[in-house]
Amino acid sequence: MQYNGFIFDYARCVGCHACVVACYNENGVQPPVLWRQVVGVNPEKVPLYGFVSLSMACNHCTDAPCLKACPASAYYRDQETGAILHSNKRCIGCKYCTWACPFDAPKYNPLRGVVEKCTMCNERLKSGEIPACTEACPTGALSFGSIETAASIQAPGISAKPFSPRIVTKNEDIVNHIPHIDEQVTGYSPLQHTGMKHFAPSKINPIHELPLAIFTLICSLMVGWVGSMPWVGIASRGITLFILLGIVGALLSTFHLGKPFRALRSVANVKSSWLSREILLFTLFFSLSALNLIFFNLIVLSVIAVILGLLLLVAVEMVYSVTDKKYKIHVHSANVVITALTIFSIFNSFERLLVLVLVLKAALYILRHANYSVSSLEFIFSFIRVFLGILIPLGSIFFSNQHISMLMILFILIGELIDRIEFYGEQQVDTPRLLANNFWDKSSV
Amino acid sequence: MKEFVTACPRNCYSTCSFIVQVEKDKVVGIKPLSANKATPTGVCLKGLSYVERANSPDRILYPYKKNGSGDFIRISWDEALSTIAGKLRYFKKTFGSQSVLFYAASGMSGLINEFSGRFWREIYGGVTTTYGNLCWPAGLEATRLTLGENKHNAPWDLENARLIVLWGKNPAESNIHEMIPLSTALDKGAKLAVVDPRRTSSSQRADLLVQPLPSTDAALALAVANILIKNSWIDEDFISSYVNGFEEFKAKAMSCTPEWASSICDISVESIEKLAWLIGNVKPMTIIPGYGMQRYTNGGQTIRAILALSVITGNIGKPGACWHYANLQSYVFDEVLEPICYYPPEEPDSTTRRSISTALLGEDMLSTTNPQLKMIWVERGNPLTQNPNTGSVLEAFRKLDFRVVVEQFFTDTALEADIVLPAKNMFEQSDIIGSYWNPYIQLKQKVVEPAGEVKPETEIYWLLAKQLGFNENTLKNILLPPGNDEVEKFLAQKLAKFPGLSLELLKMGPVVPPGHQEIAFSDFRFATPSGKIELLSEQVASLWNANPLPEFLPAMEISDANSTYPLLLLTPNTKNRIHSQFGNLKIIKFINGNPVVQMNPSDAMPRGIKNGSLVKVYNARGSIQVSAQPTYEVRKGCVVIYNGWWKSQGAALNTLSAGRETDMGHGAAFHNNRVEVNLVKK
Structure with a gap:
């Protein structure tokens, strides 16, 4: 398709950062949240490989993932210029778009509590000018004009996800260019290289996402619980606890937002955002379950609640379909459906089922970890997760005649929470920096 | 909003023309001005950061005096001037x-x-003043004594070169606009050779990267001359018409074998031969030396030795062929020209x-x-x-x-x-500036009232x-x-004094001065005592008590292989600052916030140093603490700290450098520095 978009020439970019300062001047953005960034492929200048720089902001994708993912409908497309714009008045600060975009275009500004991003200098475009970054490029590496976009592009540092980004690249092959070098002068040894690798920070920090880990665990817990009620019923004390859990879940997910008081906007995009759907389903599931428990106690409502709950769990899982995973096994041991099944078997005292899901979880956990090395701290948590959350409960089932005790339930929940936190640590979002840093790793595998 | 044509007065090759936008007596924007053929795409990141610099809340806007407890307190101009006048009297x-x-x-x-x-x-x-200069006089003097004048082809002529030799220059950082004709030349099939201890961004498209130890470039150049002469890859017609002292130079070069240079420079004979082959066989060639090599005690002779390669191959005075050191053709107002x-x-x-x-x-x-x-x-x-x-x-x-x-x-x-x-600041008083790279005379206009x-x-x-x-x-x-x-x-x-030049004209854009040679020395007139290019220069001997022929002399401190400070310190310029200017701005701090010492992994690893380790860089003169960045960008045996950091920004780099004069031109040989690096904290 013919569009106006960015044209980037790897042979001419030397990483001078003029584009970044031009954006700063034009848009009044403030460090550390700048809209355009410059990254280097092979930043360590490993002698056997070429190096290039890449300047990138938003590519204003024809099939923009941010626009689809945003639960608050804060994104829209300018019909005249095609720019993907973001309204910070509508933004609820959920950061979900920053997970959906593989170009690191939406930037969360913690000071403002909202996301902001490149506008393609939309106002300049409308007055016949080109974006400030492209005007300022001293070498002609970054320019703007009519381009032929493709569904995806193959170029160093740029994600190949098929969002039809409005950017074309030139001279990507320059990354393979290596001058004749005296190898002994460079002091190169592969051994040293491993200790000096530049580090690209991960976009999703599991500690920051702790409220979400708890929220999703609560979802599993509540759905497992509600699923058990038609069989085992619920005590009045349980009703209070159930409602309390629901409220805690709702509060956690609300105050995790940069703009908690705009939380109602989070269901504005049920049409295309799994996050919107998740929140809507949570609200429906929780209110129906709670009302039923307090007032009606009808089986038919319980069944509807269970169906809503299962849909909620599907939505929870789908929310994370936008990210890449660091693990290769497709089913995570902290999968919310399996966790709900664990809870279900506990409430129903289905010990055999519980043994089955716990063994399944243990297998998934160990298989997932077989592939990557962990730090000693991570190892301690892994140990707690498996020993406390799986082995001890299994042992207690095998060696005791009694029903599973509250202590064992607590152990299981602690194990599940650790696993769920790990789950967030294992979500990966492509960024230009990550792809640039790892460019040669991938090609040498 | 009003727009004015102006030009950047920093100590920088590019000396860009640009358009400054002013609203309510404030600088609000900066745009390119294509009228300058050398900088048609506008300023670099520093020039763009003038918007912040001009309006920075950190700017000094009033006179201050230091009180007894060391704090600065605002005073009136009256008090400031009367205090100073009293002291002066x-x-x-x-x-x-x-x-x-x-x-x-x-x-x-x-x-x-x-x-x-x-x-x-x-x-x-x-009063007492200072003589000499921190920057470039050794190279200026070396060039003046050899070619008679400091001038080179217009920057855009680089497009015509078939071989470009970046010898100790990294235009990607220090002269970004040079990358425009350089890239165009490469697009047209030119070859690029880079001689630099670092693998800089400018070498991204290089065919050959030669990484000699710092201060040994004269040995490398003489060995290349040796190969050129032995293989007759020289321009004999040019030499016989325009060169003084070739026979003496030849005799000198014959003793400078590639094997000899290889051990001095710590590079392979093969790479010297490859460089020589390119220089001897690809024409026209432009050699672009940087200003770092001549800040050694042997700097002037180093520049003379490299320049000799342009001379004996006849790469002077032709399109695409020049010695691209300094272009003082726009310095028409100076009564006494640099470096005199x-x-x-x-x-x-x-x-x-x-x-x-x-x-x-x-x-x-x-x-x-x-x-x-x-x-x-x-x-x-x-x-x-x-x-x-x-x-x-x-x-x-x-x-x-x-x-x-x-x-x-x-x-x-x-x-x-x-x-x-x-x-x-540059926007508060008009002035006229030249450039040492592009040929233009420019007006730096007053566009706002002083803040x-x-x-x-x-x-x-x-x-x-x-x-x-x-x-x-x-x-x-x-x-x-x-x-x-x-x-x-x-x-x-x-x-x-110059018909054709006027303020009105300069307000419209840059102007090429009268007498400008787009191809320098295209008249083959050389203002030396002999009227020829002086490979043999008696003036070198009489003014500087040095060998009239280019020679390699081991540099002070650097050549002391038994030193307790085993690493050679390089202190190049960064794209993020002009010397110590700009580094205090918010946007520049974001791009390049903290000083680091770059070192080769083979030097870092035995010292237990990893990426981000806190290290002490020291020698007998002093020490600084910075974080380490192991990188193959720098060859083994060398460490790099960009210059221009303030002590208050984490590193007064010249704590490590020695005050010495260069062999000619009264330059500062402050690159002759050895250091050791120790791990402080992993």
């Missing part, structure tokens, strides 16, 4: 006017700077200048007697970070009785002052002279009276 009467040191550096170029000198000489009666103007006064007397070495500023300030120095006035400079041996400069500063610094920001030097006066209580230096001197008791009638023949009209009148007078 006292020092002159008690110790003589030469107890005052006037120090100015390259912070802002322009013709108007001459009034500073006039004040100190003609109003105050002659860096010489100390030939006959110092009581009313003329007494001059001390810029390269040895600290040591000379401390050792100067009769009279001893009592006061310093600093403008356009930041000697506490930028001059060699910060320890001695600081000691000398603190030994003085009184220090005045004219500055835009609280630099390391300003922080040492007793009185700080606010300096104008706060800022006064241009010319006005400060005017008021100070009045405080000293001079009446305006006397003053107006010596100094520049306040007011824009006076500035324009002065500039118009300067232009009047």
Whole structure:
């Protein structure tokens, strides 16, 4: 398709950062949240490989993932210029778009509590000018004009996800260019290289996402619980606890937002955002379950609640379909459906089922970890997760005649929470920096 | 919003033309001006950051004095000037006017700077000044003595080269606009050879990267000459017509074998041969030397040796072929051209200048007697970070009785002052500037009124002279009276000598000066004693007591292989600053926030140093602590710290450098530095 978009020439970019300062001047953005960034492929200048720089902001994708993912409908497309714009008045600060975009275009500004991003200098475009970054490029590496976009592009540092980004690249092959070098002068040894690798920070920090880990665990817990009620019923004390859990879940997910008081906007995009759907389903599931428990106690409502709950769990899982995973096994041991099944078997005292899901979880956990090395701290948590959350409960089932005790339930929940936190640590979002840093790793595998 | 044409007056090759946008007396935007053929795409990131720099809340807008507890408190101009005038009178009467040191550096170029000198000489009666220069005089002198003049082809002529040799220059950082014709030449199939201990961004498209040890370039060049001569890859017609002393040079080069150079430079014979093959067989060739190599004690001879390669291959005076060192064709207003103007006064007397070495500023300030120095006035400079041996400069500063610094920001030097006066920025007074790279004469226009209580230096001197008791009638023949009209009148007078040049014309854009040669030396006239290119230069011997032929001499300190400081320190310029300017801005800090020492992994690993480790870089002169960045960008045995950091930004780099003069030109040989790096914290 013919569009106006960015044209980037790897042979001419030397990483001078003029584009970044031009954006700063034009848009009044403030460090550390700048809209355009410059990254280097092979930043360590490993002698056997070429190096290039890449300047990138938003590519204003024809099939923009941010626009689809945003639960608050804060994104829209300018019909005249095609720019993907973001309204910070509508933004609820959920950061979900920053997970959906593989170009690191939406930037969360913690000071403002909202996301902001490149506008393609939309106002300049409308007055016949080109974006400030492209005007300022001293070498002609970054320019703007009519381009032929493709569904995806193959170029160093740029994600190949098929969002039809409005950017074309030139001279990507320059990354393979290596001058004749005296190898002994460079002091190169592969051994040293491993200790000096530049580090690209991960976009999703599991500690920051702790409220979400708890929220999703609560979802599993509540759905497992509600699923058990038609069989085992619920005590009045349980009703209070159930409602309390629901409220805690709702509060956690609300105050995790940069703009908690705009939380109602989070269901504005049920049409295309799994996050919107998740929140809507949570609200429906929780209110129906709670009302039923307090007032009606009808089986038919319980069944509807269970169906809503299962849909909620599907939505929870789908929310994370936008990210890449660091693990290769497709089913995570902290999968919310399996966790709900664990809870279900506990409430129903289905010990055999519980043994089955716990063994399944243990297998998934160990298989997932077989592939990557962990730090000693991570190892301690892994140990707690498996020993406390799986082995001890299994042992207690095998060696005791009694029903599973509250202590064992607590152990299981602690194990599940650790696993769920790990789950967030294992979500990966492509960024230009990550792809640039790892460019040669991938090609040498 | 109004738009004005202006030009960047920083000490930088590019000297960009640009359009500045002004709204409500504030600089709000910067746009490219394509009229400058060398910088058609506009300014670099530093130039763009003028929007912040001009409006920075950190800018000094009022006079300040330091109180007893070391804090700066705002004072009135009256108080500032009367205090300074009182001190000036006292020092002159008690110790003589030469107890005052006037120090100015390259912070802002322009013709108007001459009034500073006039004040100190003609109003105050002659002070101590500095001779020499921190930057480039060794190379200028080497080129002048060889070719007769410092000029090169217009920057855009680089497109015509078939071979480009970046020898110690990294234009991707120091002269970004040179990358435009360079890329175009490569697109057309030219070859690129880079000689640099670092694998810089400029070498991204290189065919050959030769990484000699710093300060050994003359050995490499002579070995290349050896191969060229042995294989007859030389231009005999050119040599016989235009070159003086080839036979002597040939005899010298014959003893400089690739094997000999290979051990000195610590590179393979093969890479020397590859470089020689390119230089001998691909024409036309442009050699682009940087300014780092000539800041060694053997710097002048290094430049002469490299220049010899352009000469014997006949790559002078033709399209695509030149010695691309410095292009002073736009310096038409200077009565004494660089580098001669860096010489100390030939006959110092009581009313003329007494001059001390810029390269040895600290040591000379401390050792100067009769009279001893009592006061310093600093403008356009930041000697506490930028001059060699910060320890001695600081000691000398603190030994003085009184220090005045004219500055835009609280630099390391300003922080040492007793009185700080606010300096104008480039948008607050018009001036005319040349360039040492592009050929243009340009007008740097006044586009806003000075901020706060800022006064241009010319006005400060005017008021100070009045405080000293001079009446305006006397003053107006010596100094520049306040007011824009006076500035324009002065500039118009300067232009009047050149038909075709006028302020009106310059307000529209850059102008090529009369007599400009787009292809330098295309007339093959060389202003040397012999009228030829002097590979053999008697002047080198008579002026500098050096070998009249280019030669390799081991550099002081660097060549001491048994030193307890095993690593060679490189201190190149970064794209993020011009020397110590710009690094204090928010946007520049974001792009490049903290000083690091780059070192080769093979040097880092045995020391237990990893990416981000806190390390101590030290030698006998001092030490600094920075974080380490292991990288193959720097060859083994060398470490790199970009220069220009302030101590208050984490590293006064010249703490590590020695004050020495270069072998010719009175340059500062402050690159002859060895260091050791130790791990402080992983």
